[in-house]
Amino acid sequence: MPTVQLNTTARITAFAAYAPEEVLTNDYFASFLDTNDEWIVQRTGMKERRKAAEHQYASDLAFEAVMRMTERYPSCLQGVDAILVATSTPDTFFPSTAAIVQARLQLPDCLALDISNACAGFVSAMQMAIGLIDAGMHQKVIVIGTEVLTKTVDYSDRSTCILFGDGAGAIILESDPQSPATCLAASSVTTGDLSGTLYRTAVSCKLNGLDLTEDGKLHQNGREVYKWALQQIPAQLQHLLNKVDLTASDLDIFVPHSANLRMIESICDRTGIKMEHTLTSVQRYGNTSAASIPLAIEEGIRDGRLVAGKLMLLYGFGGGLSQAGLLIRWTL
Ligand SMILES: CC(C)(COP(=O)(O)OP(=O)(O)OC[C@H]1O[C@@H](n2cnc3c(N)ncnc32)[C@H](O)[C@@H]1OP(=O)(O)O)[C@@H](O)C(=O)NCCC(=O)NCCS
Numbered sequence: 267m268p269t270v271q272l273n274t275t276a277r278i279t280a281f282a283a284y285a286p287e288e289v290l291t292n293d294y295f296a297s298f299l300d301t302n303d304e305w306i307v308q309r310t311g312m313k314e315r316r317k318a319a320e321h322q323y324a325s326d327l328a329f330e331a332v333m334r335m336t337e338r339y340p341s342c343l344q345g346v347d348a349i350l351v352a353t354s355t356p357d358t359f360f361p362s363t364a365a366i367v368q369a370r371l372q373l374p375d376c377l378a379l380d381i382s383n384a385c386a387g388f389v390s391a392m393q394m395a396i397g398l399i400d401a402g403m404h405q406k407v408i409v410i411g412t413e414v415l416t417k418t419v420d421y422s423d424r425s426t427c428i429l430f431g432d433g434a435g436a437i438i439l440e441s442d443p444q445s446p447a448t449c450l451a452a453s454s455v456t457t458g459d460l461s462g463t464l465y466r467t468a469v470s471c472k473l474n475g476l477d478l479t480e481d482g483k484l485h486q487n488g489r490e491v492y493k494w495a496l497q498q499i500p501a502q503l504q505h506l507l508n509k510v511d512l513t514a515s516d517l518d519i520f521v522p523h524s525a526n527l528r529m530i531e532s533i534c535d536r537t538g539i540k541m542e543h544t545l546t547s548v549q550r551y552g553n554t555s556a557a558s559i560p561l562a563i564e565e566g567i568r569d570g571r572l573v574a575g576k577l578m579l580l581y582g583f584g585g586g587l588s589q590a591g592l593l594i595r596w597t598l
Pocket residue numbers: 300301302305306309310385424425426428486487488489490491492523525526529553583584585
């Protein structure tokens with residue numbers, strides 16, 4: 267699998283996240299489904315998730331995340347020449363959600379592109395931004411992960427609708443050869459023959475020979491995805507650390523995709539990464555796919571665990587089935 271030590275001028279210079287106001291508790295689901303708080307907490311660790319308002323779409327959440335970034339870093343949009351939006355719930359197939367965000371931000375002369383890699387999307391988009399910067403095509407890239415998954419779940423299916431929530435996060439990567447490196451190593455891998463275990467339909471009615479319901483809803487074989495995650499991720503993660511001569515104990519912070527707390531605990535157990543070094547968003551936000559890693563980073567900033575200088579591993583995984591890792595030194 268492609269795992270590389272990076273030699274990049276790309277630096278992280280701004281970050282923020284946003285979650286919509288409406289809270290969906292476990293008791294809310296128990297009010298109309300045969301489920302309960304105990305089952306959900308025990309199997310997933312989730313206590314609540316956020317739901318976008320009816321008029322709020324992925325571009326709106328993305329815009330709010332960028333606005334919060336400008337509150338923290340007032341001049342951060344100056345010189346931005348590319349926007350990459352990772353999402354599985356775009357406002358429209360085209361224009362890209364990135365183009366809609368570009369118009370609202372009024373950023374001129376800007377590439378605007380969506381990245382479709384489900385729950386690995388935010389990390390994949392960061393990897394793409396690094397590539398664009400090092401190729402000399404762009405100097406300053408906003409990477410956004412944004413999802414309105416509550417609009418895509420079937421609220422009569424208790425095994426999936428309880429899992430997903432909405433949110434967004436934004437980060438800026440820009441070329442800065444003078445400062446110490448912040449992006450240190452990267453890895454990515456896809457196991458496409460398992461794609462039928464987790465999908466959201468578009469215009470196709472078949473996936474790997476499997477007949478699909480063409481309803482735009484999210485479908486998942488949770489048990490199979492769980493099995494894949496525990497079989498594949500610990501080894502791939504170790505591979506990435508080995509590439510840069512590190513071990514799990516060298517990591518200050520681990521930010522895995524926040525799909526399921528039990529799954530994260532098992533991954534930590536198998537790799538030797540400490541849970542107290544792990545940032546998660548799943549308890550308060552559910553599975554927010556491309557937004558789960560930035561929401562977890564925001565939690566770490568708020569509770570003081572994430573400060574400048576920390577060596578951290580971002581690790582996205584999910585639909586594809588795909589994985590994307592990025593080892594960084596946090597500098598904000
Ligand atoms: C979804 C998930 C929590 C389900 O847990 P599980 O232990 O695999 O549960 P199963 O789907 O095998 O179902 C077990 C039982 O619980 C029931 N059940 C499912 N959802 C339920 C709910 N919300 N409340 C109560 N019972 C539920 C099932 O109907 C089944 O009942 P049965 O034994 O009578 O048939 C779990 O598979 C999971 O988290 N998978 C990974 C999903 C994931 O992280 N995906 C994203 C990756 S990016």
